[in-house]
Amino acid sequence: MPILVRSFIVLLVAALLLQSSLLPVLNGQSMTGEVRGVIEINDNFILVSYLIDVNAPNGRLPSSINFTLPEGFQGEVLSIGFFGPLNESLTFQSRQSGYEVLLPLTVERFKLHLIMVLTRCFNVKGNNITATIPLLLSTPFNLTFVSIELRYPMGANVSWISMNVSDRFKVGGREAVRIELINVALGLGRTILTNYSYIPRYKEVSVPIIKRELLINPNGYAEVNEEVRVKSFQERGRLRSLTFTLPPQSRGVAVHDDFGYYKLEAELAGYQIKEGVEGVEVEVRPRFSIGYGEGATFTIRYHFPLERFNNTYVISLSPMIFQYPIENLVLTLNTPATTLNFNSFPPPALLSEAGGVKAVYAFNSAYAYLVRSLVVRFEHYPAPFQWGIPLGYLAAVVAIFIVISAVYVTRKPRAPSSLKPSTLDLVKAYETLLSIIFEVKELEEDFIKGLIKKAAYEEKLKLLIKERAKAEANVHRLMDEVKRFSSKHAALIEEIRLLEAELKSVEAAYKELGSMFKAREISRKTYEKLMGDHERKLLRLRSRIEALLDEVKELKE
CATH class of the missing domain: 1.20.120 (Four Helix Bundle (Hemerythrin (Met), subunit A))
Incomplete structure (x- = not known):
C-alpha cells in the first residue's frame, strides 16, 4: 500500500475517533438534574408536586425520559401528569413500574412539572397515622440537588420522620419540614416514613360540590362567584364556622346565601377576612349551625389579579379546593365578548362561542387535585372606537361622506329606523x-x-x-x-x-x-x-x- 494512502487512512481513523469523542453521550452519566417540590399530606390522599430541571451539559437530551416509582412503595397512584415550562401537557406512557415521558423539543435543558395524587399510603391506628411517601422517583440521571417541602395536615402533631430534615416551619398554620439532599446517585429512588397524630377533617366536613363561575376581565383580573355546598360529619356538637383560603390579593369579598348577604364580623350569617400566608383567609359562619349529616350552601364573591403572559392567563383552581375534601368541582369560565382564538389546558367539557367564550370544566375528586391551574390562551380586540386612522384616509372618508350627503339631501326624508x-x-x-x-x-x-x-x-x-x-x-x-x-x-x-x-x-x-x-x-x-x-x-x-x-x-x- 502506498505510503500516501496509508497516511490518509490513519488520519481518517484519527479524525473519526476524535469526532466520536466529541459527540454527546446521551446516557444517564451525561445528564444531571435538580428537584424542587412540595409534598402535601391531606386527609386521605397525598399530593406530590415536583419541578424537575434536567440538563445535558455535554450535548442534547434524549427524546424521552423514564421515571420509576421507588422500590418498597405499596401505595396507589390515583392520577399523574407531566407538564412543560408553559404548563402544557406532556405525552407519557405507563410502563411496568414507571412512566416514559416524551420531550417535545431536542434541547440541552428542559424543565418539567410532575404532579401525582397518591392514595393507600396510610396505616391508621386511632388518631395515630404512619404515611409511606415516595420522596424521589428513580431517574436515569444523577441529581445534584434536591429540596422537598413536606407539609402535614392542619392540626397534625408530627412524631418522627425517617430522614434528617434541614428545617422545621409552618405554612398557613400547617406543620412542615424541609428535606435537602446533594448528589443523589443515578437511578436511586427514595421512600420515607413519617408518623403523626391527627383527627382527619374528612370525618368532620366534606364538600360535595363547588360551582365556580369566573369572568376574565380584559384588564387582567378575574371576577369569581363561588357556590360552595358543605356537609358536616361532626359527631359532637354542631359545625359553626369554616375557613377557606382565596387566591392572594383577592379583594371585594362578599358572602351570601339564599336568605341574604352575610355581615362582616357577625356571629351568625357572618364572615371574617384576614391575610394568610397562602392567600386571603375567609372564615364563614353559616346562618344556621350544621349538625351531623346536615348541609349548607353559600356563595363567596371576590376578584383577584391573574397571572398573564401576553395572551396567556394562568387561573388558579386552588387553594380553595384543598381546604376540605371535595367530591366535584364545576368551573364555568367566561371571556370578553371580543374573544378570538380561544384554547385551554385542560380542554373544557362544554364550549360555546356566542358573544365571548363560555367554557365549562368538570372535575371529580381524583382529577381536581391533579389540575391545580387552568392555562387559557386567547386574543381579544378592544371595543370600538380606536382612533389610529392616518389623516389622509380620514380626509378621504370625510370627503366621501360629504358627497353622499349631497346626493341624498334632496331626497324625501325616511322615517326613523326602528330597532331590530x-x-x-x-x-x-x-x-x-x-x-x-x-x-x-x-x-x-x-x-x-x-x-x-x-x-x-x-x-x-x-x-x-x-x-x-x-x-x-x-x-x-x-x-x-x-x-x-x-x-x-x-x-x-x-x-x-x-x-x-x-x-x-x-x-x-x-x-x-x-x-x-x-x-x-x-x-x-x-x-x-x-x-x-x-x-x-x-x-x-x-x-x-x-x-x-x-x-x-x-x-x-
Whole structure:
C-alpha cells in the first residue's frame, strides 16, 4: 500500500475517533438534574408536586425520559401528569413500574412539572397515622440537588420522620419540614416514613360540590362567584364556622346565601377576612349551625389579579379546593365578548362561542387535585372606537361622506329606523317572563296564607311552570341573538344573566321559607319578616333588569 494512502487512512481513523469523542453521550452519566417540590399530606390522599430541571451539559437530551416509582412503595397512584415550562401537557406512557415521558423539543435543558395524587399510603391506628411517601422517583440521571417541602395536615402533631430534615416551619398554620439532599446517585429512588397524630377533617366536613363561575376581565383580573355546598360529619356538637383560603390579593369579598348577604364580623350569617400566608383567609359562619349529616350552601364573591403572559392567563383552581375534601368541582369560565382564538389546558367539557367564550370544566375528586391551574390562551380586540386612522384616509372618508350627503339631501326624508325586531322581542319576552315569576310568587303566598285551595293552587302552578319554561327558552334564544350585535350588547346581556341568577337564588329562598313555615320550623313573625326582605330584593332585581333592558333598547345597532 502506498505510503500516501496509508497516511490518509490513519488520519481518517484519527479524525473519526476524535469526532466520536466529541459527540454527546446521551446516557444517564451525561445528564444531571435538580428537584424542587412540595409534598402535601391531606386527609386521605397525598399530593406530590415536583419541578424537575434536567440538563445535558455535554450535548442534547434524549427524546424521552423514564421515571420509576421507588422500590418498597405499596401505595396507589390515583392520577399523574407531566407538564412543560408553559404548563402544557406532556405525552407519557405507563410502563411496568414507571412512566416514559416524551420531550417535545431536542434541547440541552428542559424543565418539567410532575404532579401525582397518591392514595393507600396510610396505616391508621386511632388518631395515630404512619404515611409511606415516595420522596424521589428513580431517574436515569444523577441529581445534584434536591429540596422537598413536606407539609402535614392542619392540626397534625408530627412524631418522627425517617430522614434528617434541614428545617422545621409552618405554612398557613400547617406543620412542615424541609428535606435537602446533594448528589443523589443515578437511578436511586427514595421512600420515607413519617408518623403523626391527627383527627382527619374528612370525618368532620366534606364538600360535595363547588360551582365556580369566573369572568376574565380584559384588564387582567378575574371576577369569581363561588357556590360552595358543605356537609358536616361532626359527631359532637354542631359545625359553626369554616375557613377557606382565596387566591392572594383577592379583594371585594362578599358572602351570601339564599336568605341574604352575610355581615362582616357577625356571629351568625357572618364572615371574617384576614391575610394568610397562602392567600386571603375567609372564615364563614353559616346562618344556621350544621349538625351531623346536615348541609349548607353559600356563595363567596371576590376578584383577584391573574397571572398573564401576553395572551396567556394562568387561573388558579386552588387553594380553595384543598381546604376540605371535595367530591366535584364545576368551573364555568367566561371571556370578553371580543374573544378570538380561544384554547385551554385542560380542554373544557362544554364550549360555546356566542358573544365571548363560555367554557365549562368538570372535575371529580381524583382529577381536581391533579389540575391545580387552568392555562387559557386567547386574543381579544378592544371595543370600538380606536382612533389610529392616518389623516389622509380620514380626509378621504370625510370627503366621501360629504358627497353622499349631497346626493341624498334632496331626497324625501325616511322615517326613523326602528330597532331590530329581535331586540324589541327580547325586551317584550323578558317583561313576560318577569310577570310570570311574580305571578308564581303571589300564588305561593296565597297558598301559604290559605287563600287558595290546594287543588286550584297545583293546577295553576302547573300551568305557570309550563308558561315560564316556554318564556325562558324564548328569552335565552333572543339573548344569544342580541349578544351578536355588538360588544356593548353582549356586556349588557351578561349583566342581565348575572342578575337573573340572583333572581333565581331569591326565588329558591322564597320556596325554602315557605317549606320551613309549613313545617313549623320558623314562626309566622320570622316568616313574614324574611319574606318582606326577599320581596324587596326581588323588586330591586326586577328594577335593575328593566333598567338594563332599557339600555339594550336604546343602543344603536
